[in-house]
Amino acid sequence: MKNNKTSVRCDSVRSLNVSASKKGGLQQAVRNGAPAVLGILFVFVIWEVAVNVTHVSVDVLPSPTRVFRMLLVNRDKFWMHLIPTLQETLIGLGATILVAVFISVLCDFLPTVRKFVYPILVVSQTVPVIVIAPLMVIWFGYGLFPKIIVIVLVTFFSIAVALTDGFDSTEPETVNLLRSMGATKWQQFYYVRLPASLPSFFTGLRIAITWSVTAAIFGEYVGAERGLGIFMQICKNDFRTDLVLGSVIIISAVSLILFGVVAILRRLFIPWAAVAKAGAKK
């Protein structure tokens, strides 16, 4: 009896989701987002209560209300350090996409190049960022450039692999069909391999975007003039745990927003994916 009820509920939720996707994602977004927001609120409440009950020192663990109050009080300072971090993240991600697209397209057209490049790609992933980031500071100083390199190194693999997989998802029968139509190699790429790779590309981008924020912070942490990473470092040394945690909250918020932007871009660029998914469910 109990099982019956749940399964009925699941079905109705699914059909609601489908109708919501037709109306536009807003309703659906609220419905999907609500549990997440409640969950986070719950954690904050527990945290607040724990701090008040145990009277732990503010240097060790400040209450969330204090963290948010300090965020507000120091908003100019946070803003000043947020801008370079955002800049690095977006420029780094842009550079990653350019490099990844260039390399994976090259590998797609020239299998010989692929044999040479692929091992290098894999090896590049085994080098720990913890080592690379300080080296970048030694080689290139405290500016933007070393951060971009760190971000590209961290994120580029996920996009390159996603693109390569996407290109390869084309079936041999499809290639035969296109050849029978007289399509050149370039036309096969443009009409099939490229659009076929888009869903996979966005999956890679979703991973890359969260990593690129982390990589930017890390790049700053080992040496920068401004940015949330170096700001956290300074605050930590001053025992300003509240400001460190405030930075963490900002970083999380930025990551979430960028994640959302990718989801919106995905909808814009591949409107057929939702249709194909609904069709597959039928």
Added chain:
Amino acid sequence: MLEVKQISKVFHKNGVPFEALRDVNLEVHEREFVSIIGPSGCGKSTLFNIIAGILPPDGGSVMVQGKDVTGKTEACALMPQKDLLFPWRKVADNTILALQIAGMKKKEAREKVEPYFSIFGIDGTQELYPAQLSGGMRQRASLLRTVVQDRPVLLLDEPFGALDSMTRTELQDWLLDIWQKQKWTVILVTHDIKEAVYLSDRVYVMTPSPSRVQEVISIDLPRPRTPEITMTTEFVKYEARLKHAFGKKESSEEGNT
């Protein structure tokens, strides 16, 4: 119209030669419907790819309208077994794919295919995505994509093989009807004996590898045919004859082919 002369093809798998086709001869007249049947793995697809010009033969030639088109893709339009409609293109945009590849502007190509949609019984699906269509509808769109290429010969590679039997019967009736009106030159590969008799003017029966033409059977049933014809004794006789030629092995599979 189309002449396949002395085609042979040998594949090398891990250095071991495998003779797929040996001296295959085949002839199709203008506006004729010809079927090729044979057991699985008898090299039907290989022969098809050679006729389509996407696989070079080791020997022999393919002539269309007196012109040597061996290894050239210009003469034939291919309809694959799976519909292979691209999920990212609307149905109408899928049907114009070959036209765009040939360099036609999108708008012009859309105008060209538009009248076909009602002829093919899929009017109203132009702006839908393939995922929103049933399997039968998708095959119709797939045939439309093949037909609009205006090539002299249509090659249909087991186009109904992946459909459920109800849809398959429906589409066979539909193809019979539309072919009798349009009179394209068609080569159909199938392993469905009934389908071959029902649709064809002549049927080529192939042997297992190395594949060659075992027998050519003319289906002298009157045209235009209707679904009722499958119940006549004539029809059943042709079916029996093909089944016999096809070999006893395949007759046990008859229920699901």
